[in-house]
Amino acid sequence: MPSLSHRIGLFTESVIRKMTRIANAHDAINLSQGFPDFDPPAELLHALKKAALNGPHQYAITWGAANFREALARKQSRFMGLSIDPETQICVTCGSTEAMMTAMMTVCNPGDKVIIFSPFYENYAADAILSGAQPIFVPLHPPEFSFDEEELKKAFEQKPKALILCNPSNPTGKVFSLDELKFIAEMADQYDVFVITDEVYEHIVYPPHRHVYFASLPGMFERTISCSSLSKTYSITGWRLGYLIAPASIIDGAKKVHDFLTVGAPAPLQEAAVTALNFSDEYYANLCQQYTDKRDFFLKGLDAIGLTYTYPQGAYYVMVDISEFGFPDDTAFCEWMARVVGVAAVPGSSFFREDVRHLIRLHFAKKQDTLEGALQRLSTLKEKAKKGVH
């Protein structure tokens, strides 16, 4: 038999998706993979039914159905404070996952360097490998997960082609401050570097923090590829709708990559999702309030159990410190916790470049009942760990 490509030996399967399988095997409450267990907005479900009956059911325009792009351009122009042209500055993809891969393949040649902050969403390392790029990891230092300007400057001095910016950040829940973004912008300008953003949590930012779109900073639109999706904003992670927004010269290239990767995002789902893209500002305010309530409830529960964690400023993840439990590593801990306590989390080490094994990531995008059930189970954690229950 011929051998498989070298490429696939360079990364492992997704730890996040693996933890979902472990959760299912042990009937654990799954707080590992970040998706809601509540329904999307009812209007969206009605629109989906209508699209199922009336179509379209064949390929949409490869870079996105015209009505979807027009609605998206209106919505993003409003939130980003830019005037986005639906014809030339948008490419619709299968989720932000494909958008990020497309962005990397559009700007990087094999061997090009890409700055990635660590901890990072696990896809970025695989994206770099698949596009032939070499990551330069720059640490985000806890507890604020801020970067050291000198360390970042040194990374820029290595002449990278692009920087990946996940804001708000998964897994840390960090929301980059305006000053931090301005510093990145100054560096990107000085060293002539693209910035590829992943902003899937753009509407889940807890006051007083606020989301600043990198592309909206003075002079930055020209070098920014803004990737995002409808997955988290409308609780439709399974619909696989995402997009890139960038200047026409970049989108022209991205359209070609996207066309040969997937041809296009699902046509009936684009049709239905136009309803969501036309929601008023009230929808986004309610979404943020809903997640603020979930965050506050969940963190209060963790406080009552006596766990130490990092405080999320955005997104819906919390990193819990497991040092006190004396496990050899976070993966062993997560497998034990899913089996014995009945709650699944993601080992923090899967997000870090550095050797960090004392954190696990839980998410709280769940119904009240599910969160109560998870906290109930987690309340047995300390006792079970102390007694060495296996």
Ligand SMILES: Cc1ncc(COP(=O)(O)O)c(C=O)c1O
């Ligand atoms: C930072 C980040 N980017 C991208 C994704 C995947 O997004 P999509 O469903 O749009 O592919 C996730 C999902 O958890 C995420 O946390």
